[in-house]
Amino acid sequence: MTELHHLTITQAAELLRSRRLSSVEYVGALLARIEALDPQINAFITLTGELALEQARRADAEIAAARYRGPMHGIPIALKDIYHTAGIRTTGYSKVYANHVPAHNASTLERLYDAGAVLLGKVATAELAHGAASFEAPWPPARNPWNPAHATGVSSSGSGAAVAAGFAPMAMGSDTGGSVRIPAAMCGTVGLKPTTGLVGRSGVIPNSYSFDHCGPLTWTVEDNAIALAAIAGYDPHDAGSIRVEIPDYRSACGGDIRGMRVGVVRHFWEEDFKIDPELAQAMDAAIDVMRRLGARVEDVRMRPCQEYTDMKMVIAETEIFCVHHQELIERPRDFGRNFLVQTLAGCLFQSADYVEAQRSRRLVLREMEDIYRNHEVLVTASSSPAPSFEFFSTFNAWIKPNIQTVFSVTGGPALAVCSGFTRAGLPLSMQIAGRPFGELEVFRVAHAYEQATAWRQRRPDLIAGTPRVPVTPPPVLSGASVDPSVRERALSMARSAGLNLDDELAALLVAMAPYAFAMAARIRRDHRHADEPANVFAFPSA
Numbered sequence: 001m002t003e004l005h006h007l008t009i010t011q012a013a014e015l016l017r018s019r020r021l022s023s024v025e026y027v028g029a030l031l032a033r034i035e036a037l038d039p040q041i042n043a044f045i046t047l048t049g050e051l052a053l054e055q056a057r058r059a060d061a062e063i064a065a066a067r068y069r070g071p072m073h074g075i076p077i078a079l080k081d082i083y084h085t086a087g088i089r090t091t092g093y094s095k096v097y098a099n100h101v102p103a104h105n106a107s108t109l110e111r112l113y114d115a116g117a118v119l120l121g122k123v124a125t126a127e128l129a130h131g132a133a134s135f136e137a138p139w140p141p142a143r144n145p146w147n148p149a150h151a152t153g154v155s156s157s158g159s160g161a162a163v164a165a166g167f168a169p170m171a172m173g174s175d176t177g178g179s180v181r182i183p184a185a186m187c188g189t190v191g192l193k194p195t196t197g198l199v200g201r202s203g204v205i206p207n208s209y210s211f212d213h214c215g216p217l218t219w220t221v222e223d224n225a226i227a228l229a230a231i232a233g234y235d236p237h238d239a240g241s242i243r244v245e246i247p248d249y250r251s252a253c254g255g256d257i258r259g260m261r262v263g264v265v266r267h268f269w270e271e272d273f274k275i276d277p278e279l280a281q282a283m284d285a286a287i288d289v290m291r292r293l294g295a296r297v298e299d300v301r302m303r304p305c306q307e308y309t310d311m312k313m314v315i316a317e318t319e320i321f322c323v324h325h326q327e328l329i330e331r332p333r334d335f336g337r338n339f340l341v342q343t344l345a346g347c348l349f350q351s352a353d354y355v356e357a358q359r360s361r362r363l364v365l366r367e368m369e370d371i372y373r374n375h376e377v378l379v380t381a382s383s384s385p386a387p388s389f390e391f392f393s394t395f396n397a398w399i400k401p402n403i404q405t406v407f408s409v410t411g412g413p414a415l416a417v418c419s420g421f422t423r424a425g426l427p428l429s430m431q432i433a434g435r436p437f438g439e440l441e442v443f444r445v446a447h448a449y450e451q452a453t454a455w456r457q458r459r460p461d462l463i464a465g466t467p468r469v470p471v472t473p474p475p476v477l478s479g480a481s482v483d484p485s486v487r488e489r490a491l492s493m494a495r496s497a498g499l500n501l502d503d504e505l506a507a508l509l510v511a512m513a514p515y516a517f518a519m520a521a522r523i524r525r526d527h528r529h530a531d532e533p534a535n536v537f538a539f540p541s542a
Contacts, residue, residue, distance in 0.1 A: 004029040005166035006459060009223040012169060013071035016063060023056035023063075023074030027118055030076050034120070034167050036464040040148055042140045043161040045081050046089060047121040052076060055118040062116070071250075072230045073116030078162045078171040080155075081122040082129050083109055083214075084203040092128045092205045093137050095334045096327055106203030107235045108172060108214050115230040120168055123158030127339040129174055129207045130320060131394040133157055135473040136336035144187060144386050145460035146426055148469045151392040153183030153383065155207075159217045160187035164460055170218045170227050176207045177312055178383075178404025180215040181416035181431060186386035188418045188427030188455075190224045190446070191217045193404075195436045196411040197242030199228075200235020206323050208316035209240070210358070210535055211408045220456060221417060221447040225249035228439065239538075244437055252443040258294030260445060263375035265302055268403050272305040275403075276384040282420040282428040283381050289452050290379070290445070300375060303364065305401035308409045310519045311364070312402075314349050314357040317516070321346020321497075329498045332505055337476045338394040340505060345398075345512040347497040348490060353520040358533030360524045361409055365534065368410050372435040377445050380406075382416045382429035393474040398515035404431070412436045417446045418455045477511045486513050 004026055007015070015021035031049050038044055059074035079085065082092050084102035091097050105113070113119075124142040127134045132154060133141030142157040144150040145165040152161045156173030160183030163171050173180040175193040184191025192215045199214045206212060216227035229249045235241040264287055269275045291297050320343055321328070324335075332340065371378070381403060407414035414433040421427055432449075434442040450456060490513035494501055501509060 005033045007169060008220050009071060009075055009169045009218065009226050010220065012075060013073070013226070016074045017068055019063060023059040023118060024053060026074065027052045027056040027076050027120070030120060030167060037165060037462045038167065040462065040466055040468050041143045041145055041161050041165050043123050043142050043158045043165060043167055044078070044121050045091060045093070045124055045139050045158070048088060048119050052118050052120050059116050059118060069116040071226045072112065074118060075116070075170065076118045076120045076168050077112060078120050078123045078159065078168040079109065080125050080129070080159050080171070080173050082125060082174060082205040083172060085109060085119070085122065088122070090122070090205070093125045093134065093139065094127045094339070095138060096331065097205070098138055102203070104203060107200040107237060108204070108231050111231050111233065117230070123162050123171060125158060126155035127336050128205060128324070129155040129176065129179060131155070131338045131342045131397065132392050132474070133389070134336040134338045143469070145462060146188065146386070149471055150386040150388050150426065151186065152386065153186040155179040156183045156217065160184055160189055160191070163187065163189045163217050163219060165462060166459065170216055170223060173215055173217050174204060174207070175213045175215050175408070176211045176316060177402055177408050180213070180217060181404045181414060182383045184217050184416040185382040185429030186427065188429070189217050189219060190221055190418070191215065191416045192224050192228060193407065193414045194228060194232065194439065195413050197240050198244065198437065199231050200233070200238045200241050202235050202237035208319045210315050210319060211312060221415070221443055221450050222250060222253040224415070225253055225443045247440055249439055249443055252440040253447040255444050255448070256294060257290065257445050257448045260295045260377070260441070261375045262290055262295045262297045262445065263300035263371065263378045264297060265378055265380040266299050267301055268305055268406070269381040272401060275381050278422045279381055279384055279428050283430060286419045286430055286449065287379065289449055293448050293452060295445070300371060300378065302371065302406065305403055305406060307522070308364070308406045309401040310522050311357045311361050312405045312409055313519050314353050314523060315361070317342065317346040318349045318354045325497070329500070332499070332501065337508060341394050341476055341508050341512060342397060344494070344499070344505070344509045345516045347493050347499065348513055348516040349520055353523060355533055356523045356525055356527065358535055359527045359531045361534040362532055364409055365411065376434070376438070376441045378433045380431050380433070382431045385422050385426040385428060388471070390472040390474050393476065395476065395478055398512055407431065407433045413439045413442050415442050415446050417450060420455060421458065477508065480511070482510050482514060486510070486517065489513070
């Protein structure tokens with residue numbers, strides 16, 4: 001039998017169902033591994049060992065009594081620490097919420113509990129799920145199990161690290177502009193941003209109402225399909241939730257992809273910006289694998305990446321600024337600089353910018369219909385290999401377009417799947433995206449690719465007792481000078497928003513201002529009177 005910490009959900013579920021493995025034994029092995037190795041990785045903020053063992057005993061008793069709930073029954077999981085857990089602190093990795101203990105569970109966790117899952121604990125995130133790792137939070141940032149001197153990606157950092165390190169076979173993350181897919185890519189796991197509205201978000205600390213998604217990170221594609229089946233479904237407490245029939249996602253794993261139409265969005269990585277050469281080579285190799293598996297592969301063009309990034313940033317930064325507006329007025333110094341360097345800039349976008357960006361997004365959704373008619377899935381690169389911490393700055397979000405953000409704007413599912421490794425041993429990854437509610441096609445292509453390659457056989461080599469690697473925090477700002485008129489405009493808008501910024505916080509805002517103003521200026525303004533925004537009114541369900 002595979003070592004317990006390397007069991008996939010698929011493998012563990014069969015062992016648990018047939019009672020060849022107990023959930024108590026499984027949970028105990030993972031808790032011991034976390035205790036021995038997490039001091040190197042910092043994946044967990046809060047361990048819930050006693051609760052996990054209690055839930056595991058209950059799962060074993062139910063399975064023994066022939067009350068088996070399905071493949072998540074008795075499976076240990078981890079939660080990004082923005083998911084509310086009744087009676088267990090939910091910090092958002094922020095001083096602002098350091099003592100926050102919710103009274104109720106997030107709807108996603110309730111669904112996982114209904115499926116029989118066992119909670120190992122809460123894992124690290126960027127502060128309030130926004131930006132890069134914070135070195136000013138009460139807890140150290142999560143490290144990459146493939147090389148602990150390197151970052152794990154953006155906000156679902158602990159989720160990616162926990163799965164890659166063999167601490168949990170599944171961890172819940174959240175994805176606003178790539179925060180499931182980037183950690184999945186950099187940690188060599190599988191990460192899904194589901195279709196907008198498919199998975200409920202109530203009880204999750206919000207980032208962007210327009211773009212937030214709850215999604216699972218797992219080791220394999222089939223495990224991801226199992227996890228999605230457990231969490232998908234209508235959430236009456238989430239205004240963005242959509243009633244749809246939930247298919248058998250796991251059934252997509254195992255079918256061939258002969259004749260499937262795969263659109264390759266090559267210009268994203270060859271023209272819009274240059275990616276790591278080893279990732280580019282891996283993309284060509286992955287596309288060749290799909291051809292050999294019988295897929296009908298052809299290049300397809302979408303808008304330039306920068307346009308999607310502009311829309312997302314104008315909308316999302318406005319929304320998260322509104323979420324935390326009162327605290328930004330009353331206690332801005334309780335937030336870390338990495339959070340502030342993105343969030344403060346939300347005051348630089350005006351109402352017209354926000355509405356025009358939402359109207360542009362609606363046009364993008366309309367444009368995608370022709371692409372979906374001709375292609376069942378779209379394939380493009382994912383993040384470049386994980387950089388060392390000193391080069392992973394939140395500031396880059398303002399400077400560079402984001403290849404993950406494209407599919408946040410288009411709203412359909414997008415899956416990050418490992419596509420190889422660099423010569424230095426860091427994971428490479430690609431994205432497979434689909435039409436809205438096209439998760440079956442995405443899983444089908446991703447699983448076929450995964451089965452045709454050997455990447456899932458490789459795991460990080462972690463040794464107990466290894467000292468934690470010292471790392472250098474990245475600079476928060478570039479140090480570039482800002483035109484005085486831009487500075488005064490930015491500070492005037494901050495004052496209008498009620499912010500009282502000291503010199504350091506003002507410098508953070510001013511550094512972002514040229515990029516924020518440029519993004520707003522690039523948003524299309526020539527819409528017809530009848531062009532509605534993407535967030536049009538809908539009645540909530542009774």
